[in-house]
Amino acid sequence: MLALIRTHDIDLALFVHVGGAMILVGGLLTAATAATVGWRDESSALRRFSYKTLLAVALPGWIIMRAGAEWTYTKEHLNDLPSDPTWIGIGFTMADIGGILLLIALVVGGIGMWRTRQGRGGDGLLKASAVIAGLLVVAYAVAVWAMGAKPS
């Protein structure tokens, strides 16, 4: 019921887009949860687990979601419209700004991981990375709402 009236030729592209988005949101949620649960732990194990989840799950999810979005956009000939509808604008904005924020979270968390391994702190950076993941969960929930409600 993802769209009540549409042709079948975009189904595969839409499946890739939605599947990638689900992996992305799940990865972000897992990362944010792990870091929140382990926030006050002396050991940085859960914060490192959070970062590895961002890298191994959320990042591939974002790539699949974004590729699927572009594929769906082209297949549905939305690029032929004189201007993008609002919901497309919200979707692309959230996807692209979210991608940049995810990249920042990965770089910050990566430095945190390196410093932790060196025994030079780094917990604060890992926490910052997880906070960005939590914010992205909220942002992508708004994007999912926009994809369904399709505000014009």
Place this chain on the structure above:
Amino acid sequence: MLSFHLLSAFAAASALVLYTVLVVAGRRMSTLDETSRLFRIAPIGGPLVGAGMGLALVFGIILALKSADFEIWNGWIIAAFILWALVGGAGGRTGAYYTETQKLAEQGHEAEVIARLRAPTGALWHLATVAFFVLLLLDMIFKPGA
């Protein structure tokens, strides 16, 4: 209504991704201390998958009843009900397996906990749950016969 249906489906999918990460990570654990960390993350998954699947069903039924294009007895919608039940059934078996494992961990049975986390039983039930969910997603998007 479609937004709520989608958000509910995303909540359930997020929980399944979370459980997948935990199942994969759990297979590499070698001490009770490590496993107890994983069990601290898991509780968020239960309400998410439960509420997500339940609300996705409710909003899906409302959408089908209100739609001029579909009827609730259409083949792809009936298939969705069956797949929804299969996700719930396989997910329930997965949950029972790992809840039992968590109880053993709380009682300090390290060897048994590690063996259960590495055994294929729980992972296969989880794999079945994810496979049924993916089929449900395919059914929702491709709408065979519609």
